[in-house]
Amino acid sequence: MTIEVGIIAPTAPVEIQPDAGKPGRGRGTLPISLVTIAVIIAAWSLASVYGVVSPLFLPSPLIVLKAIYNVAVNGFVDSTLAQHTFASLLRIFAALAASIVIGIPAGLAIGTSRIGKGILDPIVEFLRPLPPLAYLPLIIIWIGIGEASKITVISLAMLPPIILSTAAGVKSAPADFVNAARSFGASRLQVLLYVILPSAIPSILTGTRIALGAGWSTLVAAELVAASRGLGFMIQSAAQFLVTDIVIAGIIVIAAIAFLLEILARLLERWFVPWAAHR
Amino acid sequence: MSVLSLQSVSLAFPVDRDISQTRLVLDGITLHLASDEFIAVIGRSGSGKTSLLNLAAGFLKPTSGRVSVDGVDIAGPGADRAVVFQDDALYPWLNARDNVAFPLKLRGIAKGERRLRADDLLAKVGLDNAGAKNIWELSGGMRQRVGIARALASDPRFLLLDEPLGALDALTRARLQQFLLKVWSDSKTGALLITHSIEEAMLLATRVVVLAPNPGRIVADIPASFGRQLLSGKSLQEIKDSPEYRRLHDGLTGLIHADAQEDAA
Incomplete structure (x- = not known):
């Protein structure tokens, strides 16, 4: 008896490890990724130190860091880094608000109504594959080079993922959920508001996350063309004067913000729809 | 007292996408459920049990025949006929x-x-x-x-139970059967239970209805009193040992089994 217990005991804890049975999850890839980043930065440093590439084209990481500090404190082309970033974020969130207000009802219409689908499908399918920069000039002709045109272009880029994910979420609402509500006497509107819409929220949030990504890249491109403030504008101005360190600094800030937005979106998903993981 | 009625109800589904070809799922079903009754519907898979419930609930419209409550045709699902689903369908x-x-x-x-x-x-x-x-x-x-x-x-005036205990383990299931029986007798609603289990049907229902497949049709409609015996305090074992319980159990098993042989032939 005692011998058996002695044999079983050490193996038992292994089985209750939470990540057991999920290959690749138990041991994360984070250390490997961190090493990769370190190697890239080291190679970049060495290339700068030994003058493999002219500093005019590739300033060292240290100079880029100094450039970030400089722009943050002293600013570049009349605005500090915070002001550029704020200008960009304001546009993205204004566009996000607009595309949510338009996109979710549109997605509901596509997902629930034959007429809605008939009307909206061709519009969404026309818009979806277009690169936003292709219609940016037209938008500028129509509504000028102010904030409105940039927000419009970003919204147009964000709309298709939000509309399509809403429509997909609506269609994925379990039939039993809808039938249950109907058997308790729910009207069509009540079914839509209390059953179909909540069922679709995980999908809508995923669509919003994708839209944020699409919007962010469109934003930077839109600012390259026409703006007097913003991260894209900062990069474009720096490039014209061949201030490469600020160009690279801007790229790093843009990447960092995109990364943070992604994390924020995932946190929102976990916070808003904790039940999605338990379906 | 209310009555939920299916009168000569038939239901046909299109075969795949070809609308011209249909398969008869239920044929000539006539069933009246009064609000003091507990009807259990048993039958093998494919006998149209769930379709029968969906018709009563109003989720499906009959191809022919009438579904009515107190003589008024139902227009669709309604709060007078609340459904309990196999996969709970809780939000x-x-x-x-x-x-x-x-x-x-x-x-x-x-x-x-x-x-x-x-x-x-x-x-x-x-x-x-x-x-x-x-x-x-x-x-x-x-x-x-x-x-x-x-x-x-x-x-509701009627509870429509679509195999609500089907996915539970045996012990929980036995407990919930007694519970369901008590809820039904307290609530004064008519109950229509779809189930795979002959025993469950016999212990709960005041009437056991047997469906045979291809197309789904009623082959037996037998009164049962074991639920009332349970409610009046008789023990489960006592009931199961009684000759009338065993006779009905054998009879129902035979009905479903005979049908299976006919199917295989």
């Missing part, structure tokens, strides 16, 4: 209490009152302290009890 974004209160919300009852009545119903199904719990924190048996409480919240 995961609502906690247990709000799920139970959902039918009350649909009727525009104020929040405070909804809460009181939902807690009342949860107590009735033995889940006094589970109101604030998330659905995914509840066991399968608890979820079905929430589902039953939710159906009762809509004050």
Whole structure:
């Protein structure tokens, strides 16, 4: 008896490890990724130190860091880094608000109504594959080079993922959920508001996350063309004067913000729809 | 007293996408459920049991025949016929209490009152302290009890039970059968139970209806009194040992089995 217990005991804890049975999850890839980043930065440093590439084209990481500090404190082309970033974020969130207000009802219409689908499908399918920069000039002709045109272009880029994910979420609402509500006497509107819409929220949030990504890249491109403030504008101005360190600094800030937005979106998903993981 | 009636009801589904070809799922079903009755419908897979319930609920429209409550044809699903689903169909974004209160919300009852009545119903199904719990924190048996409480919240005249105990383990299932019996006798609603289990049908129902497949049709409609015996305090073992229980069990098994042989031939 005692011998058996002695044999079983050490193996038992292994089985209750939470990540057991999920290959690749138990041991994360984070250390490997961190090493990769370190190697890239080291190679970049060495290339700068030994003058493999002219500093005019590739300033060292240290100079880029100094450039970030400089722009943050002293600013570049009349605005500090915070002001550029704020200008960009304001546009993205204004566009996000607009595309949510338009996109979710549109997605509901596509997902629930034959007429809605008939009307909206061709519009969404026309818009979806277009690169936003292709219609940016037209938008500028129509509504000028102010904030409105940039927000419009970003919204147009964000709309298709939000509309399509809403429509997909609506269609994925379990039939039993809808039938249950109907058997308790729910009207069509009540079914839509209390059953179909909540069922679709995980999908809508995923669509919003994708839209944020699409919007962010469109934003930077839109600012390259026409703006007097913003991260894209900062990069474009720096490039014209061949201030490469600020160009690279801007790229790093843009990447960092995109990364943070992604994390924020995932946190929102976990916070808003904790039940999605338990379906 | 109310009566839910299916009169010479037939149901045909299109075969795949070809609309011109149809398969008869139910043929000439006539069944009357009074609001003091408990009808259990048994039959093998493919005999159209669930379709029968979906017709009664109004989720499906009959190809021919009438579905009516007290002589008035039903226009679709309605609060007088509340459904309990096999996969509970509880809303995961609502906690247990709000799920139970959902039918009350649909009727525009104020929040405070909804809460009181939902807690009342949860107590009735033995889940006094589970109101604030998330659905995914509840066991399968608890979820079905929430589902039953939710159906009762809509004050139905008929409870339509679509194999609600089918996915539960044997022990929980046996407990919930007694529970269901008590809920039914307390609530004065008619019950239509779809089940795979002959034993479950016999222990709960006042009438056991047997469906045969291809196409689904009623081959037997037999009164049973074992549920009432259970309610009056007779023990389960005593009932199961009685000759009349065994006779009916053999009879029903034979009916379903004979049908299976005919199918194989």
